[in-house]
Amino acid sequence: MKILLLDGTIIGRKTGAILEQVEQYIKEFDTNLEIEQLHLADFDHQFVDGRPFDQYNDDMKKLVKTIEEADGYILATPIFQGSIPGVLKNTFDFLHPKALRYKPVSIVANGGTYQHHLVVENQLKPILDYFRALVTPNYVYTHAGHFDKENKIIDENVHERLREMARVFVKYCELSKNLPKETIDQH
Numbered sequence: 331m332k333i334l335l336l337d338g339t340i341i342g343r344k345t346g347a348i349l350e351q352v353e354q355y356i357k358e359f360d361t362n363l364e365i366e367q368l369h370l371a372d373f374d375h376q377f378v379d380g381r382p383f384d385q386y387n388d389d390m391k392k393l394v395k396t397i398e399e400a401d402g403y404i405l406a407t408p409i410f411q412g413s414i415p416g417v418l419k420n421t422f423d424f425l426h427p428k429a430l431r432y433k434p435v436s437i438v439a440n441g442g443t444y445q446h447h448l449v450v451e452n453q454l455k456p457i458l459d460y461f462r463a464l465v466t467p468n469y470v471y472t473h474a475g476h477f478d479k480e481n482k483i484i485d486e487n488v489h490e491r492l493r494e495m496a497r498v499f500v501k502y503c504e505l506s507k508n509l510p511k512e513t514i515d516q517h
């Protein structure tokens with residue numbers, strides 16, 4: 331299975347740093363997963379504006395293809411204005427409604443404060459529910475105090491939670507592998 335570690339921002343370093351750590355933990359539990367990191371910052375973004383898909387630039391085509399071809403995701407996002415970055419929402423808007431169906435997803439989020447951890451519950455999870463992704467019950471929310479100056483995670487509790495999330499995520503990968511993506515209904 332191909333697992334995409336998706337860094338959902340074009341500014342900042344912490345989400346990328348969390349993904350580096352998650353990659354190590356996933357490998358502790360499953361060495362067979364093919365893991366790829368994808369940073370939205372590496373793409374020349376265009377807004378979804380209704381034009382035919384073949385008229386978007388090559389970066390957008392590559393981004394959508396890479397996401398849609400993956401079999402599972404660790405999704406990392408910072409909190410912006412009590413929500414997710416616009417560039418991440420715009421990326422979701424590009425995807426086919428069935429692109430994430432029954433695929434495992436775990437979420438890591440970083441905010442400047444503790445107060446916005448429920449953004450994951452209230453805003454990100456509903457989008458993933460729309461896609462009918464297999465979202466693990468574990469997600470990890472971090473804030474500035476969990477990192478040192480080099481953006482290394484220094485909070486042991488965060489490490490434990492990331493490790494547990496990785497443990498559950500690889501089990502969700504097995505579930506997804508055995509769950510045919512063809513549906514009985516037409517929806």
Ligand SMILES: Cc1cc2nc3c(=O)[nH]c(=O)nc-3n(C[C@H](O)[C@H](O)[C@H](O)COP(=O)(O)O)c2cc1C
Nearest residue numbers: 342343344345408409410411412440441442443446
């Ligand atoms: C435009 C913008 C809006 C932000 N809004 C929030 C917010 O509503 N709540 C919050 O906790 N942090 C907010 N932050 C802080 C970011 O979540 C935080 O800076 C980021 O996760 C830290 O990553 P970095 O150190 O890698 O930049 C905001 C940051 C920016 C740039």
